[in-house]
Amino acid sequence: MAAQSAVAKADGHVMRRFARVNEIVQRHGAERGNLIAILQEIQAEFRYLPQEILTYVATVMDLSPATVDGVATFYAQFSMEPKGKHVIKVCDGTACHVRGSAGLKDYLRERLGLSGEEQTTPDMQVTLETVACVGACALAPAVVIDDVVHGQQTPESLAIILDALLKEGAH
Amino acid sequence: MFENATALETRRAALQSALGRETCRVLVCGGLGCLAKGAQEVFEAIRTLVAEQGLAAAVELAEHKPGARVVKTGCAGLCEAGPIVVVQPHGYMFVRVKAEDAAEIVEQAVKAGQPVTRLLPSDNGSGPIVRMDETAFYRKQHKIALRNCGVVDPESLDDYLAHDGYAALTKVLAGMSPEQVIAEVEQSGLRGRGGAGFPTGRKWRFAAAAEGDQKYVICNGDEGDPGAFMDRCVMEGDPFSVIEGMTLAGYAIGASEGYIYVRAEYPLAVQRLRAAIKQAEAAGLLGKHILGSELTFRLHVKEGAGAFVCGEESALIASIEGERGMPRPKPPFPAQRGLWAKPTIINNVETLANVPAIVAGGADMFRSFGTERSPGTKTFSLSGKVINTGLVEVPLGTPLRTLIFEMGGGIRGGKAFKAVQIGGPSGGCLTSEHLDLPVDYESLTAAGAIVGSGGLVVVDEATCMIEMARFFMEFTQSESCGKCVPCREGTKRMLEILTRITQGKGTMDDLALLEELAPIVKDASLCGLGKTAPNPVLTTLRYFRHEYLAHIQERRCPAGACKALLGYAISPDLCRGCTKCARVCPVGAISGEIKQTHVIDAAKCIRCGACKDACPFKAVVLK
Numbered sequence: 001m002a003a004q005s006a007v008a009k010a011d012g013h014v015m016r017r018f019a020r021v022n023e024i025v026q027r028h029g030a031e032r033g034n035l036i037a038i039l040q041e042i043q044a045e046f047r048y049l050p051q052e053i054l055t056y057v058a059t060v061m062d063l064s065p066a067t068v069d070g071v072a073t074f075y076a077q078f079s080m081e082p083k084g085k086h087v088i089k090v091c092d093g094t095a096c097h098v099r100g101s102a103g104l105k106d107y108l109r110e111r112l113g114l115s116g117e118e119q120t121t122p123d124m125q126v127t128l129e130t131v132a133c134v135g136a137c138a139l140a141p142a143v144v145i146d147d148v149v150h151g152q153q154t155p156e157s158l159a160i161i162l163d164a165l166l167k168e169g170a171h
Numbered sequence: 172m173f174e175n176a177t178a179l180e181t182r183r184a185a186l187q188s189a190l191g192r193e194t195c196r197v198l199v200c201g202g203l204g205c206l207a208k209g210a211q212e213v214f215e216a217i218r219t220l221v222a223e224q225g226l227a228a229a230v231e232l233a234e235h236k237p238g239a240r241v242v243k244t245g246c247a248g249l250c251e252a253g254p255i256v257v258v259q260p261h262g263y264m265f266v267r268v269k270a271e272d273a274a275e276i277v278e279q280a281v282k283a284g285q286p287v288t289r290l291l292p293s294d295n296g297s298g299p300i301v302r303m304d305e306t307a308f309y310r311k312q313h314k315i316a317l318r319n320c321g322v323v324d325p326e327s328l329d330d331y332l333a334h335d336g337y338a339a340l341t342k343v344l345a346g347m348s349p350e351q352v353i354a355e356v357e358q359s360g361l362r363g364r365g366g367a368g369f370p371t372g373r374k375w376r377f378a379a380a381a382e383g384d385q386k387y388v389i390c391n392g393d394e395g396d397p398g399a400f401m402d403r404c405v406m407e408g409d410p411f412s413v414i415e416g417m418t419l420a421g422y423a424i425g426a427s428e429g430y431i432y433v434r435a436e437y438p439l440a441v442q443r444l445r446a447a448i449k450q451a452e453a454a455g456l457l458g459k460h461i462l463g464s465e466l467t468f469r470l471h472v473k474e475g476a477g478a479f480v481c482g483e484e485s486a487l488i489a490s491i492e493g494e495r496g497m498p499r500p501k502p503p504f505p506a507q508r509g510l511w512a513k514p515t516i517i518n519n520v521e522t523l524a525n526v527p528a529i530v531a532g533g534a535d536m537f538r539s540f541g542t543e544r545s546p547g548t549k550t551f552s553l554s555g556k557v558i559n560t561g562l563v564e565v566p567l568g569t570p571l572r573t574l575i576f577e578m579g580g581g582i583r584g585g586k587a588f589k590a591v592q593i594g595g596p597s598g599g600c601l602t603s604e605h606l607d608l609p610v611d612y613e614s615l616t617a618a619g620a621i622v623g624s625g626g627l628v629v630v631d632e633a634t635c636m637i638e639m640a641r642f643f644m645e646f647t648q649s650e651s652c653g654k655c656v657p658c659r660e661g662t663k664r665m666l667e668i669l670t671r672i673t674q675g676k677g678t679m680d681d682l683a684l685l686e687e688l689a690p691i692v693k694d695a696s697l698c699g700l701g702k703t704a705p706n707p708v709l710t711t712l713r714y715f716r717h718e719y720l721a722h723i724q725e726r727r728c729p730a731g732a733c734k735a736l737l738g739y740a741i742s743p744d745l746c747r748g749c750t751k752c753a754r755v756c757p758v759g760a761i762s763g764e765i766k767q768t769h770v771i772d773a774a775k776c777i778r779c780g781a782c783k784d785a786c787p788f789k790a791v792v793l794k
Contacts, residue, residue, distance in 0.1 A: 093397030138250030
């Protein structure tokens with residue numbers, strides 16, 4: 001009984017997701033030219049692009065799954081992995097690079113306990129990314145935390161921001 | 172909704188007379204840089220005080236109450252010193268303003284017309300400078316593309332109209348043929364500001380001549396060069412100029428549809444453009460029968476999704492079509508076969524922002540700036556190790572020295588200038604011997620660099636040029652779309668070689684291979700990304716060959732930046748012979764008697780840094 005209701009619950013969840021995708025596709029129109037905008041909105045909704053959703057989008061838009069996967073994997077903005085609650089982007093554009101963005105990255109990886117290629121903390125609190133340039137070169141080195149640009153950062157200033165961010169997450 | 176041009180001009184006259192009633196205009200910079208430093212709070216604090224004290228000018232045009240107006244503008248340029256508040260008509264510029272300073276600004280500047288001395292800027296230890304246009308940063312600037320940035324409220328069509336916005340469009344609709352518009356742009360000598368420098372008028376002429384039932388105008392706002400942010404400032408600070416420029420382009424080539432492609436990393440630009448398009452549509456300045464004429468022009472915003480290669484026009488077109496952003500072979504050029512196989516022109520943001528000024532003011536106005544072959548002005552973003560970082564616009568032909576040492580204020584921290592990377596990963600570096608070079612298309616190309624989009628990243632003696640070349644190659648390699656072999660494989664191999672050299676594992680054969688590969692990738696790649704990717708390598712090879720040789724032959728990084736090549740040494744002046752370092756060294760590389768200077772055996776040293784951490788006298792230094 002319990003197992004059955006769990007399956008039903010999961011099915012309901014998936015159905016709701018597909019219904020939401022239908023809405024998004026309908027609003028943009030199922031033309032090929034809108035694929036990127038549709039994927040962007042789906043990612044904004046689910047925080048990443050789940051594989052089953054991509055396949056579903058392909059069906060709805062009458063495209064091959066390979067086409068949709070091709071677009072989703074081509075652009076850096078799209079993530080096929082779930083992202084953490086907070087997203088920290090360290091800018092590694094030229095200006096930030098020459099003003100020490102590498103040190104910030106090292107600090108953040110250590111502070112968040114990320115090892116190897118890991119981008120997201122195991123508790124799904126924080127995802128750490130490197131971006132090429134956010135255009136805040138005059139404020140180098142810049143770090144974007146949940147879409148807010150913080151300029152002229154140092155490990156010390158990041159520590160203060162992170163303390164507040166993670167404390168808030170604990171509640 | 173303006174029924175016709177006369178209605179717009181009537182509105183403009185009313186707006187300008189309202190502008191005349193402004194006894195004082197407080198411009199709070201709302202560019203990304205200043206916002207990140209708290210400009211929103213400053214803006215709100217000043218606006219609230221002005222309103223509470225009944226100092227504000229009447230908003231309604233019918234009322235004639237004079238007073239002050241507080242405006243949140245786009246980027247004022249000097250991001251380094253933000254948040255910036257400018258008070259007109261006095262021309263005061265206050266820097267590093269905090270919300271707490273609002274009361275003093277209102278009391279002193281708004282009410283009494285006096286500067287707040289402690290908030291004024293200074294140049295390299297000079298006294299406070301009262302007028303903004305007297306500072307070294309602004310003194311030599313001439314603003315055409317940025318004419319409204321930092322002056323108008325980017326979220327208000329009315330403010331744009333009050334500052335002569337849409338004067339070009341009404342002039343054109345009153346009696347300029349598409350051919351005359353193209354001729355004017357051609358005559359101005361305006362060249363594409365995105366990097367390649369192709370004459371804009373000629374591009375338009377090709378598209379106008381092309382056959383097609385539907386044509387498109389695309390604005391390239393995919394400013395991907397790391398170190399460049401001028402297009403972001405224009406889109407955020409003066410979106411209506413871009414929209415008017417595109418409308419004029421649509422009229423000139425006969426296109427009824429346009430797209431602005433903005434990179435995903437610029438959410439504020441997207442938001443401001445969308446808001447501006449909505450206002451222009453409501454006012455009858457976009458859509459069908461613009462200002463009651465036969466002109467139809469619709470505009471859409473497309474958000475990029477994070478791919479540098481989409482700055483290349485054919486890749487950008489593929490991206491708008493919903494495909495992977497991969498370039499297509501040219502010809503056919505977009506002017507013949509572009510978006511959805513229709514004739515298309517793609518112009519950069521800054522190029523389009525220049526167009527209304529050229530059409531309204533005439534080609535001669537534009538030509539009065541710059542050089543014969545590179546007329547007009549160009550924006551540059553100054554960043555890296557200069558004191559004043561920010562956005563400037565100067566006549567083309569201005570020497571690098573003026574940009575870096577006068578406007579930029581020189582190098583931070585008293586260090587020596589080493590090089591300036593111009594044009595991002597597609598450009599090259601120039602050295603102190605080029606400081607008097609005039610910055611124009613021809614001179615820079617001759618020196619091996621490009622004007623590019625105008626990013627100037629200044630580096631000092633502590634930056635290793637090989638590491639810099641490696642950094643750019645890492646960027647282009649990861650951004651290569653993989654379609655053509657020379658770029659896909661070439662950038663990867665060049666990156667491997669550069670990485671080996673910075674790790675002290677490079678050989679002379681590596682150098683020879685690098686010198687062979689770079690021109691091949693440049694010649695054989697399909698699109699601009701691959702064709703320009705070797706530029707940082709080629710220019711560093713040309714101007715910093717000695718650094719390559721030092722890394723390879725002496726296993727030494729002259730800038731002391733490449734970690735793998737750093738060696739530890741003990742300074743005899745500082746060493747007290749306490750033996751602490753010798754005791755912590757895990758490989759026994761340090762020898763010396765107690766109370767005698769200790770020595771590190773470089774052959775045994777594994778560069779772990781334990782000695783440096785252990786030394787209480789800071790005698791262990793990196794060399």
